[in-house]
Amino acid sequence: MSPNKAAKNLQSKFSFKKISFSNIRKILSIFGSWFGFFFIIYIILLIKAVTVRNIETNLFFAAYSIIITTYILSRFLLSYFHKSIPYDKNYEPSITFVVPAKNEEDNIGETIRRFSEVNYSKEKIEVIAINDGSTDNTLAEMQKVSQEVRNKGINIKVINWKINRGKREGMAEGIKRAKNEIVIFVDSDSFIDKDCVIHLVKYFSNQEVGAVSAHTDVFNRDINLLTQMQGARYFIAFKVYKAAESIFGSVTCCPGCCSAYRRKYLTKIVDKWLNQKFLGVKCTFGDDRSLTNFIIKKYKAVYSPEAKAHTVVPDTFKKYFRQQQRWKKSWVRETFIASSFMWKKNPLAALSFYSYVFLALSSSIVFFRAVIWNPYVTRAWPIAYLSGLLLMLMLHGLYYRIKVGKRAWFLAILSFWFHTILLIWQLPWAIITIKDSRWGTR
């Protein structure tokens, strides 16, 4: 770069002419949000300072309070230090998309069409679409779009099962039939961006990496408050929590919406995974968390914030409720399994993992004490607990607001708060009914 050019560059970088009124407003609003963010941390720290002082009066509950604060703040801190690796043009392994679908006539076309639009050498792409006993027009949609895709020079196979076998069977079938190095699972209601693949694949240049999770946002975010809430929740779950886990390569769940795996490693465990049993019952849900678990036992799982995908989330409370119950159950099962080997990982990662297990398991006890037992005994509203919870969620909400821009973030957070309280019993209930797999169907 010539000195002249460098000077010009610098000038444009620091040009004040560009700052218009709207820019000032934008800067002020971001500044205000950051201020709010740290102000909430400050309030939380104040409260915790008092808690530390009273730690003797109730060791368990005070410890819970301190650990959860440390855990959450450490997530934000770690995610701040998270770094993704640069894209290497010379590393371009062949890939296979696997999409099992059941009754997805509305979305499957778009899902598959997007595979043909990615920035990647077409001859290195293979698509395996599995129609898992759909009773609607899914198969027809698949066949229609497969013609389009094939015309672009992409190798696509449509497998048609007349009788439904379940998502796990479909994924396993995909693994077995795939011929390429990297297998990318995409849910039949998820859509990937053009650059998604290159940012997923770049991590596999490191042989230790077995799985990569994309960043998934909510596609139907603006439908109602429930989907807005999930929009905020997804964003934070990926940008903060997965990023924090990813620092140590121990992302505990590469979600089914869009995640890539190294086929070489998958084929070693695919049969074990397919026939996985827990407490004598065959596992039929939580396939993604389970598959990640099999991989991180030996290899690394990371998160790629630049690999973007979008997924459709439940837009009614009933669907949301069932999905949550399913997730809670698979969380209980897979966390139990992961507990047996997570201690071998990076000490900080292991500490985070076990802290989270402790927190999740204690949360309903703490909730019961704060919201039912104490108010019953003292005849006082559980204001401290509920506002503390809201404060914690507000922290997430402000972060979401800062990173994504103007959104109904406050309502989303209120609704998340409400749903957390409403569904707090789901985890203990999931533990009690862990052997009951009826929730497994969607």
Place this chain on the structure above:
Amino acid sequence: MYADISLNKIMQILSLTIILSLSVILTLNLEIGYVSNANLFSSLIKNNYEYLKYKSDISNGGNAFLVTGLFSIFKNDVGEDSSTETANLVPVLLYHGILDKSDGENVLLKDFKEQMFALKRNGWNTITLEELHGFINEGKKLPDKSFLLTFDDGRKDSYYPVDPILKALDYNAVIFVITKYSLTQSSKYYLDKNELKEMLKSGRWEIQSHTKEGHTFYVIDQTGTKGHFYSDRLWLSDRNRLETEEEFTSRITKDFQESKSELEKYLDTKVISFAYPFGDYGQNSVNYSNATKVVLKTIAPIYQMTFYQAWGEYSQNSPNNKILVKRIEVDKDWNAQKLLEVINSGREKDITYTDNFEQDSGWVTRWGETLIDNNKLQIKSTEFSSGALVFLDGTQHWTNYQFNAEVHAIKGESITLVANYKDELNYDSCVFSTKYVKIEQIINGTKKILVLRKGASTFIGATRELGISTNNNQLSCSIGNTIIVKSKPPYTVKSSGGIGFKIWDPILNNSEIEIKNISVEPITL
């Protein structure tokens, strides 16, 4: 590791952490006293900062600060070398709150600090309750210049300003708390349970009982007069009568017991002592003449030591095996010098003693008025008294001595030289009057005339050398070098106690004497 651990990011997080923790600490600091539970970090920091400051003050006379404070932690050469002598008397000091700004009642922090520093520099060291109990009741020895430091009421401002000073001087203290306020509720004024636990943990504080309910005033008659919880029978308005003696006894017993058991339960510490609210163990009762007897009888099985403020008495404690322990309440107007004088004048005096009243060596006025001025001790009655009684502090251990005084009579009927003074109800005396000389013994308040000889022995306007002599066998009175009267053997005195003066006249405010000098010589038998 997929992490960007650049210096830039680390510095950002570091500065954010510093800003956040500083804000938290500052906020909590501002809220000391307002949010009772919120002052952990700030008080820790403040406490240690002040400790270093005091530590450097005591080691360097206040010239250097902090840096030397840091070094002085490792030195322990503060104060005089304690002597090998053992204590005969032990003073107990009483404070309440220690303030930055005067409220007209409590001692200021700058005075308190100077007082403690002066005590330390003069070789005084604190003891624990157990050590004091050993001294008073079990005949155990204590090093000379031992004292007990106490605070009443359990106020926050007895702890926060004081603790760094204790730490710097290696002192410890006792705080008497009101359990009703300190254990059951949180306030910005009284120490709470957590603070008390912290204090116990430091090892510098002993937490004892001041009362549970008895720190407020209660109605004691139909007209609504207010009195003291432990010394007056309360008015039961619903039954329109005073409580019975049984009710009084069970009420105070309950409070003595509950305040003790609550402290022991909540703080897991041993409670062996009690400080009477207002220093009143019944002696100030308005409507119950038996109060003192009942209180002392009731409290004895519950506490080993009970503290009160001693006014017009010997100010320090001797190994007398009594349950009542005297305290010197430090006045807000005393500076360090004054406190040292007060303590020194209460210390045991050598029995070979002369006093020409250049300064006050510890003359205590029980009633009437005294003034030490122009190398004279003036004693007067007041408009409310027919006489006066003064005695010399620090003489309670004297036995077998001859006490002479050069007395100038100004007005009044009689001039009395007091010997073997224990308290106003127990002493021996020679009464010199315009009509007679007599030897009078006061035992538990009852007068007993041993010898009386008629004839004038004092004259208004004249100066005479009067004397009293006491030994194991005999009391005698003298004028000049002549013995006027003697108690008759085989009556034995077998007594110990100090010296004093008493004057009397049948008319109020009509007696006055001046004493130019006195001398005391031991009598060897």
